[in-house]
Structures are given as C-alpha cells and as structure tokens.
Amino acid sequence: MSEDKDMEMMDEEQVQVMDMEAQQQNNPPKAQKRVKNPVTLKFKDVVYKVKFPTQRKKTPTNTESSPTHERVILNGISGVVKPGEMLAMLGPSGSGKTTHLTALGGRLGGKLNGSITYNGKPFSNQIKRNSGFVTQDDVLHAHLTVTETLVYTALLRLPNTLTKQQKIDVAEEVILQMGLSRCKNSIIGGPLLRGVSGGERKRVSIGQEMLIDPSLLFLDEPTSGLDSTTAQRIVSTLWELAQGGRTIVMTIHQPSSRLFYMFHKVLLLSDGNTLYFGSGSHVMDYFQSVGYVPSVPMNPADFLLDLANGISPDETEDQVTVKEKLIVAYKNNIANKVKAELQEEEIDFGERKNEPNTSPKADKWPTTWWQQFTVLLKRGLKERKHQSFDFLKIGQIIVVAVLAGLLWWQSKISNLQDQVGLLYFTTGFWGFFPLFEAIFAFPPERMILAKERASGMYRLSSYFVARMVSDLPMELILPTVFITITYWMGGLKHSVTSFFYYLFSLLLSIMVSQGLGLALGALVMDLKAATTLGSVIMLTFLLGGGFYVQHIPNFIKWIKYLSVMNYNFKLLLGSQYKPGDKYPCDGGNKMCLIEEFSSVKSVGLRGQLVAAIVLVLMFVGYRLIAYFALMRIGVTPKIRTS
Template sequence: MTENAVVHVNGEDITQMIDMEAQQDDSNHPRRLHKMAKTPVTLKFKDVVYKVRYVAQKNAMLRKTHSSSVRERVILNKVSGVVKPGEMLAMLGPSGSGKTTLLTALGGRLAGILQGTINYNAKPFSNKMKRNTGFVTQDDVLHPHLTVTETLVYTALLRLPNTFSKEQKIGVAEEVIVQMGLNRCKNNIIGGPLLRGVSGGERKRVSIGQEMLIDPSLLFLDEPTSGLDSTTAQRIVSTLWDLAQDGRTVVMTIHQPSSRLFYMFHKVLLLSDGNALYYGKGSHVIEYFESVGFVPNALMNPADFLLDLANGVSPDESEDQVTVKEKLMMAYKNNIANKVTVELEEEEIEVEESNEHTNIGEWPTTWWQQFLILLKRSLKERKHESFDFLKIAQILIVAFLVGLLWWQSTISHLQDQIGLLYFSTGFWGFYPLFEAIFAFPPERMVVAKERSSGMYRLSSYFVARMVSDLPMELILPIVYVIMTYFMGGLKRNAASFFYYLFTLLLSISVSQGLGLALGAVVMDLKAATTLGSVLMLTFLLAGGFYVQNIPSFIRWIKYISIMNYNFKLLLGSQYKTGEVYPCDGGKVCFIEDFPAVKSVGLTGQLVSAIVLVVMFVVYRLIAYFALMRIGGTPKIKTT
C-alpha cells in the first residue's frame, strides 16, 4: 500500500512516496531513524543564583540634585531541582517570580553570570546538548504568510543534520504534522494580527512541532497555554504529557493552569521573588501545605491556592504578605531542601548515547544549503510584498506623471532636464531607504529565536535576505527608467541610457544599504523612519541642486551625501565637458558653466562611482554587525 505525500516548497512540488509496509523497517523510515538518535536526559540544577545590576535614581528634592547608585537585584536565589526522562516539571509563580528566567537559564539561553550548577546527564551545556534540546517561547514567532507544512518543512531542512537526506527531512516534517494533530490545517497559512490564519491552539502546536522536528530529549516551554481556552490548553498539555511518556524530559512555565492540567504534572516547582516555596509531586501539594499550617478554606484549584501563597496571601488572611512568604521559605528549608539535595546526589543511570553526532559541528547544514533554503523561504514569505499591487501602481503612476511633466524636454530647456535628473535622484533615494528600514525590525524575533536554536549562520541569513530583495529592487526601477527616460527626452543612445540606468541602480542599492543599517541599528520603526527622513533630507539639500554655494563650515555634508554622487553621475550620463546649450540672446554657452552643473561638476565620475561602491559595502557591514546583537546562543558564565 502506498501513500503520496505532497509538500509544496516555493512553488515546487516535492512528492514523496511513503511505503506504509516499509514502516516496519527502521532503516527505511525517516522518523524511526530519528528516534534511534534520541538520548534520555536527566536535568539537574543546584543552587542556581542569578542577579542583575541596575542604577537606582535618587532625587534630592530639597537640593534639586540627582544622584544614583548601582544596586543588585536577586532574580533567582539558590533554586534547585531534578527532572528525569519521562517527567514533566511545571514551574508556577506570579509575574516577576523568576520562573521564565530559570527556564531560560536551564535552556542555555540566558546571557550573564549564573552561580550554581546546571548539568545535563552530569555534563555542562554543549553544542551537542543544544541539538538535543527544544525551546518553545511564549510568543509564537512564525512567518505569517507560510503554510503550516511550509513552516515545518523549511525548519526541518535547516535544523536536521546532513545525515538525513532531503526526502527524509520532508518525511520527518510530515510525521510531526500527524503527531501534533495538524493534518486539517496543514495547507493553511499561519497568519498574524492582521492576517487570518490558523487558530491560536494550532499556532502553538506548530511552534511545538518545530522543536519536535529534532526529536529533542529535553523540551522547554514558556507559558504554552497562554491565551488559550481551557479545552485547547488541555489538548496542548495532553500532547506534552504524551511526549514525556515517550522518555523525554519536559520543563515548562505555566501561570494559572486549571485543576485538570495541574494533576497532569509529575513535578511542580513554586517560585516567589526568586525563592523556591515548593518542589515535589503535584499530587502532594495540598497535603504538604496543610502540614506546614496553610489549609485551604474550601475545595479549590491547587494552582490558585499556590499562587495565593506565592503572593503572600494566607487562606485566612490573618498575616501580612512578608510574614507568609518568610514562613513558606523557612518551611521549604526545613522540609524539602534536604530531600532535593538527596535527589541531586543520586547516581544517574548510565545512558548509552547515540554516536550519530559524536563529532558534531556548530551547524547542522552547510552555508550554501542554509543560503538556498533561506532564500526560497524569504521569496515565498515576501512575495506578497514584492508583487504588492499598491507598490507597483505607485511606481507606475509616478513614472507616468514624471514622463508627462517632462515630456520630450530638450537641451534648450536645460534647467528642466537637470530637474528631472535630480527628481530621480531624490525619489530613488527615499523610496528604497524606507522599504529597507522595514526589512529587519519585523523579523527580529524570528531571527533571535532561530539563531538561538542554532538553525543557521547570520551571514547566510543576511545574504539570503539581500538577494531576495533583488527582484523588486531591480525590476521596478528599470520600468521607471524606461518610461521616464524616453518620455523625458533624454539622450537617445545606448551608452547614455545604460550609464543612466546603472547609476540609478547603484544609488538605489546604496540607499537600501543605509536603510538596512538604520533598521538593524535602531530596531524601532518609528525612530528609524524619523532618523532616515532627517538624513535623506540633509543629503538632498546638500546634493548640489538646491544650494550651489554651501557655506564652508557645513560643506563637509555634501561629501557624505548619496545624492551628491548620484547627481554627478546622472549629469555625466547626459552631458560632457565642451557641450553647449542655447542661452540668453541667441548665444550658446558651455554646459559645464550652467549653475546647477557647475556646483557639482562633470569631472570625477570614476571617483563618485567608487565612493558609492564603498558606501554600498560599508552600510551593509554596519547592518550585519548590528544584527549580531540579536540571536545566537549567549555565552553563559557559571561560578
């Protein structure tokens, strides 16, 4: 019996024949191969301490002076615990209790200095462990215009190592779709705030599915039920429970689970202000707190009871918050701390580790593979932007109006022709700049998540992102040039036309590079747009058309103005030294003496081109190094 599984990737139908009878043969089945590589992981963390420094401002009102002092805030205070294969640990606590910080630290993603020890099968966090660890963030950071299948297939192609063939990787993605119950929506787009797509629960299952592609032994989840209704939350946690039963170690934070969910947790860790108040079986919670003097007044959700206690609210409300928390911390120290220490000191069962990734490198795939996959994904995700009707209509309308306004202008109307050149300089300075500013900020969270899981190199993402912009970066300007050049009556020879075209394309690339740099450095669309407007207006004013006699103390601006060099090259495409034009009284004058030309000059064409090429490189290097701030696995120091 044979089943056809069709996966659509960037318009290409990748058809995979899955022999259902061959599933009994581990050597032929991609998922079975994947399961063989799974190594159970015991997670131990002992006396984990995390502090942050901050500047405390003091306002001396009477003296009207300000002073500040550097203080430390303890986020985690000697938190310990053990999670074994087959167990699901839920970390509970009010907002600000430190549960997300602890989860991030255990997942190897917390930057800074940690005190204490965190071990995975008695070993520190490593590249190998990162490949064997899944981390699901609270927010579902996904590409909105990709379908469920495309999302998982692209992730599989990037995250699974080259020991898997392309067909096997696609097979793994197909099996995860079935495993996570996503069959009904696999051809639906993910969607977003302004784009209808799959439901919130389905989106969360896609996020979990992305991590399940690597068949992790250790799975971390931050608030997996946040924003979901109780039924959907129940399905998500049931899925996680099943994953734990398969021998995985599951650790999650959860804010306020229902009682049905609560009793599914094998272990519970209750945090308050960075301190542990309870660690143990979920089924023993009520019994423990009754033994230390905190008895609920009525039947209630154990999670609600724990959150009340973590907030310092006793059942009878007879004591203040500080007193309640101090009693709970003392009770933990006297009744639970020693048991945790004993559990931490237990010898671990020797686990035979898979030798599949013995000589594991930093990346699962090559640079070229990453580039090609990211390029296909970017083209697929952004085709709605590239071929947006309004964007195309905008360029066509502007080009048509420009052609009409400068209809067949001749050298006898030199000022008009030069005005056309400078308008093109300005328009194709602003337009690509603002398009590029929006390139990186919207994708910041996606890049941070994917890079922290070690999916790809930053350089492969950066180059793929640049190349994916080329179609509309080149096509629309070429259409604009063809329309305006001949309608505007510019020189009708091939050399002048291509000189004009390539100059404009180079200038567009430079402006786009500046936009990329601004977007990557600032990462705030409003601030980056404002800064870009100020810069481009400054460059426009100093470009040599509006002001020909710039004061010496501010003349330096024109040497960094993109417009100045672009304008010079466009003038060089149409006019040469020694050419004349009709001027006052029937006389002829040299073009190089015309005021708007004289201030810029017709010489130095090669230098201007070289400067633009240097700007092209420098702006993109700035953008690249700015992007290095986001994503990647932080280097954690332990003491």
C-alpha cells in the same frame, strides 16, 4: 447543605483525576518512540542577580551619580528532572519562572551562581542540538502554510546525515504527531491576516522543536491565551511526549485542576524563592502538613498562587509573614530531600564518567552555508511575494513615472534647467523610496531571527545574503520600469549608451540607499525612530546634493561628500552631457558651456569614475554596518557559573 455540596464536588473532581491518571498509566501512547539520548536535568543552588540604578534625589549638596543596587531574581533554586518527567514551574508574575526557564535552556546572559548540568555535564553545543525551546509568543512567518513552516525548519535544523526527502518525511511525521493534518495547507496568519487558530499555532511552534526529536524540551507559558479545552490538548500532547523518555520543563501561570495533576513535578516560586518542589500529586498534602489548608474546595494551582502571593486561606496573616513561613518550611522539610536526590544523581553520573563516549560530536552547524542560503532564499521569496507583487506599490511607481514624463514631456536642451531638474528629481525620488523600503526589512523579523539564531539553525551570513538577494528582483525591476518611462518621455539623450549609463548609475545609487536603510533598521530596530532618522539623513543629503545650494559654506561643505545624491547626480549628469558640450543661452543668441551652468557647475561633469567608486564603497560599507548590527541579535550567551 453547601458544605455537603462542596464535598461532593471535590469528590467528583478527585475521581476524575484518578480516572485520568489511571488511563494515562494503563494506556501509554503507542505512537511515541523512545528518545535516543535521554537527559537528566539538574539545577543546584541557582542564584541570579541583576543590577538596577538607584534613583537619588539631587540636591545642591548632593551631586553624586546614582549608585546601583542588586535585585535577586533567583535565590538558590535546586531540583532534578529526569527522563519521562514533566516539570511545571508555577508562581505569580515576577516570581522568576521565565528567568529560571531561560537559564535552564542555556539562553540567559550574565553570571549565574550555582550549577546547571545535563547528564552531569555543563551546557554545550551537543545539548543545544538535543534540546528544544518554545517561547511564549508564537514567532512564525504569517504567509507560510503549516507544512511549509515545518518543512523549511526541517531542511535547516536537521543534519546532512538525512537526505532532503528524509527531512521532508520527518516534517510530515511531526504534522501527524502534533495533530496538524487538518490545517497543514492553511497559512499561519497574523494579527491582520486570518490563519490557523491559536492552539494550532502553538502546536506548530512545538512541532518546530519536535523536528529534531529533542531529549530536553523547554516551554514558556504554552497554554497562555488559550481556552481550557485547547490548553488541555496541548498539555496532553506534552504528557505523551514525556512518555517517550523526554525531559520536559515548562512555566505555566494558572492551569486548571485537570492539567495540574498531569505534571509529574511542580516547582512553586515566589520572589525568586522556592516554596515547593516535588510531586504534583502530593503538593496539597504538604501544605496541609505545614498548616495551610484551603477553606473551600478549589483548584490546587489557584491555592498555590494565593500562597505564592502571600495570601493565607483564613487571611489572618500578612503577605510577608506567609511567604517567610513557607520559605522556612521548604528549607526544613524539602530542601534536604532535594539535595539528597541531587547527590544520588551526582554519584550515578560519576560512575558513568569512565564509560566510553559513543555519542558523535555535534558540529556547530547542521547544514552547509550554501544549503542554508538556498533554503532561506526560497523561504524569503515565498514569505514576501505578497510584498513584491503589491499592486499598490507598482501602481504608485507607474503613476509617478507617467506624471513625471508628462511634466517633462520631450524637454529640450535649450531648457537645460528643466532637464537638470528631471535628473535631480529622479535622484531624490530613488533616494527616499528604497531607503524606507529597506528600513522595514529587519525590525519585523527581529523576533524570528532571535529565535532561530538562538537555536543554532543557521549562520547570520547566510540569512543576511539571502535577505539581500530575495529583495533584489523588485528593487531592480521597479526602477527599471520607472526609468524606461521617464527617460524617453522626458526627452533625454536618445542614445542606447546614454540610457544604460543612466540606468546603471541610478540602480547603483538605489542599492546604496537601500544599504543605508538596512543599516538604520538594523541599528535602531524601531520603525518609528528609524523612519524619522532616515528622513533627516536623506533630507540632509538632498540639500547637500548640489542642486538647491550651489555655494555651500566651507564649514558645512563636508555634508556634500557624504551625500549619496551628490554622487548619483554627478553620474546622471555624466550620462547626458560631456565636458565641452554646449547649450543655447541668452535667448538662443549664443552657445554656452553646459559645465558652466549653475546647477551643473557645483557638481561638475568630471570625476565620474571617482563618484562610481565612492558609491561602491558606500554600498559595501552600509551593508557591513547592517551585518554587524545584526550580530547582537539572537546569539545564545555564554553563561558563567560558579
């Protein structure tokens, strides 16, 4: 009874699959337009190795350094994917799927043995502009809507042969094409912010790549974390895109049987070795021919993953034996067919070499620097407006300003220590606050920066400058509010000139502290580590600023000349006092020189211009460090093939 029931279930599944295939063949989607430059992707004998250090137990007689050993990640992978085909790469975790996909997409660093060609040519800027790469994680700005996300991407990625309105129209077409009309005005959202669903986020990620109408589309686990119905919609959309002449390659972990039979070709990997490459509809027949038949009706993908893990249907063979048999079977039965197909394609492209190349040469950047800057600035302001108008941050600044004003209420020059203390408190507070704000600038955007730079969307310089400018409003407005409150409440020098001297000196110091925070965040890219390092550095600068310790030992006096607070403190003192100014001392019985006061003497009132120049140099230097630190992120590596 159970066998009859299993056979009946299998027959029903096969009927559903046949109906689905017939429907797909007889009713191709009318909305899909043909791509202009179809791409045939070939990969031949691709080998990729990574060196790892070998841990050796140290003994009194063995003091040698740890040697390295090579691990083969990809071992001679070959295949062809033609326009209109969708290739699915299957295999257990660690089988090399994502590594191979990254290599095919031109994003894998290091040396590859073998060859990867696109219409018979190596990877180039033109191929990069004509291909899309969808990462497994949906790296999107949480506070932008679906429409804003796609429009900003279109303005950056589409070439200047299109007008701004035409680029916006392309984004609207992609919204319709990807079925995102219902949620187009909803924000993307994130872990702590409610937004669109997981399936809609994935379609937005795919839509970003569809803006350029790619001939070649790579996707890493597009159905990861989605329910079966949503996964079905995503793969159905990709199947429709393939019908327009696109070449689609994806990794997928455990698709349902409905999804499995939608793939035109399947590549099964195990420990970097190929176990099968060919038609998805013939895969079960092949493994039956080499002696592996499922004992019960099951999802073909589950059966293939069992085999890739070395699990035979009857469990009579160990894992190593199963894998070795399947590798040998592939070499004996399929490898020669794949080589023959590769040879046919080589002959075909060899005949086309004499044809004139009518395709335009791809520029390195699709838009100008200024266009990139303006779009990134608008996007940055819109994405971070919730941070700029954070009432908690604004309230914090106002409360501290009012509290400081009350504590130093109308301080007199006769209480010089109090006035100098207010100046140094302001120096310290606005040394730490902008530093920690700036540390959080780049690490949260690391994934987005890496993704967008890898796709050649914009120059790093345009992103960097836009990021700096977008932070300026609140970086300058909040300190100005703070200073306006504390300056007049604290009874500092009632002079407009002195006030603006004080204001601009502090703003310059704030920009320097911000630059230090940017540099630390870009260098470390770990919020906890960068915050700890920033605290240590600023505390060192605070102690070396000349207020707490007036007589610093010579062997450690160099800290004083690196301290931002030392130079800022000097400028703030210069805004209130001049050489030769006096204050009542000895209980008001005589007048003493302010520059001889202990907390002032260690810093001095002279050399104001030098202090300002040093701060300007620090302002530039810290930002240059941050810029060069960001250069290592998201650059598509040059792959060396042999």
